[in-house]
Amino acid sequence: MLQMQDLTKSYGDVKALDGCTFAVGPGQMLGFLGPNGSGKTTTMRAIFGLIRLDRGAVTLDGAPIGQNDRLAFGYMPEQRGLYPKMKAADQLAYLGALHGMEPAEARRAGMALLDDLGLADRAGDPVEELSFGNQQRVQLAAALVHDPKVLVLDEPFNGLDPIGAETMANVLRQRAEGGATVIFSSHQLDMVEDLCEEVAVINAGRIVMEGNVRDLKAASPHRVIEFESSNGYAAVLDELEGVISTSFDGHRHTLIVPSHLDVRQVLNRADGDSGIQHISYSTPSLSQLFKEAVA
């Protein structure tokens, strides 16, 4: 279990982390969410000992993390970094060896990964000659080459096309299924909702929401009703009691209501007024939960 306990860090007057506490277990994939500047990157750097915390600690299975533990960690920083003039395969072999692998083993593992990612024929090319998407793949391979037990990725989906994102998602899923602890940050909440069972939301340096996505949704005090009406905006909705907010995109209505509200009453009124179809009643999306949590 990777435990972030009371992480606190200030840069001058700016509080980057303010008692940030959450945990991830082996085999879990945690989506680490938060607005820009909320402390995601600082938290990840704390995991790798790249910053000195003012207070708190990151522990692995209850013990402080040492340099040796970190050999079994993989990191993909937000600002991608590889040696531009170094060949992709050499680069992976070097990073693998730095993580304690035998040189030959590291080279083999690097080649196998490049093969998996469809880059086998570019293994001998300097990284600067690869396209942006392919550089991203090499960067991912760099985080994976030593088969890490803990995998931390800062915005891994940034700048990827849908196919690249799909590959990335599959790789992360495989690693988690293989028993690795996976943490990644993202602003693409729909992707996170599809991919992760667990999320933690950080805002202004502290965790404001954490847990299983389905549980979080179920525990939400709100529900979402969506439907289409045949004759434009159902003005009657404004008069309904208990509706928290309504919106209309010219085609489809979206209502946010308290979870205890009797939904049939709402639908009856709306239907009687304007005739509705394609009705859905659901828990809020992760995106909605996120907005509420950081509001």
Place this chain on the structure above:
Amino acid sequence: MKTSSTLKLVILRELRERGRSAAYIASTIITTVLILVAILLPTILGGSTGYSIGMVGAGNQEIVDLAIDIENADADAGEETEFSVVSYETVEAAEAALLDEEIDAALIGGSDIILRSASGASGDDLSDLLQYAASTLEIDRLVSTAGSDADVVDILAGEPLGLRTLEGVASEENQARTVIAYGGLMLMYIAVLSYGAWTLTGVTEEKSNRVVEVLLATVKPWQLLAGKVIGIGTLGLAQFVFTAVAALVTLRIAGTFDLPAFPTDSLMMLILWFLLGFAMYSLLFGAAGSLVSRMEDAQSASTPLTLVALVGFFMSFLVLDDPDGALAIAMTFVPLTAPFVVPVRFALDSISMVAIVGSVVVAIGFIIGATFLAGRVYAGGLLQFGSKLKWREALQSADV
């Protein structure tokens, strides 16, 4: 993983990637070619050499004529060595001309040679030539005088003409020492600055392309810095030695200077101070490189260091003139100027063993201190991207 193997990996990467880079190979070739051109140019432009002989009194003409015949016996037409012969009334007048370098040697009354100094490169050859001519004449005379029992071999082996010099005996080794002092000083300056610049750009490059964040997750900052300094230092030393050996071999073959006995102790001293000087400057250059995020800023971050090296370099020319002076002694014990001064003073034989050991101790102490300081600046600077940091800011924010 053990610290030593991490360090080894960093060093090996540096050797492998930089050592086979076009930039390294090109700079080795260019430096070597430039030095060889500098050595060979005088020989190529000089064409056939010429001698100028001064004569005082009688009995000289015969020896000079024969010497000219001997020298040019095998020369093709147009390739002959040119001789100019000047007569002087008195020995004093000939000596004055010798000192003014108007003539290479003076022949007095067919029995004595006067040279400027024993090791004047062309004067030595000329005096050998004149001695040979005089011996030959002696043998001719013996052969024509029937019944002589003089030993021909003795005459050929001996030197029939008396020899004296005006400026005392400057040993050939001392000459070589001066060449080493000058040459070593130049090489030291070029080496410290150019290999220091490699460290500077190497560090800034890692920071500017953000690879450093991946590395620092497993490598400690001091390992990264030390690995870089050692790796680049090794490549620098290899280039330094390659260039120096190429220069020495060419010197020998071209014969631009006479370097018969090469003082290896001077060379060892030069290499020792190359290592110390490189370590001192490179550590500081590495720290300077960690303060900036962009290559464009690297130069300005290192300006103070470059200036120190420049001042040290120019001040050491004063030391060449006065190797025992107060300035020379002071600079010996200032770590960043010592690399430019100690090898020079050693080559000129004007530094005591105690002072050498003292200066090395000061330099090593400085390197230890610089490793700590540079390591902290480096650690503090590496993960702060954006505008250029001040040394103090980086020191204060050293987190790892």
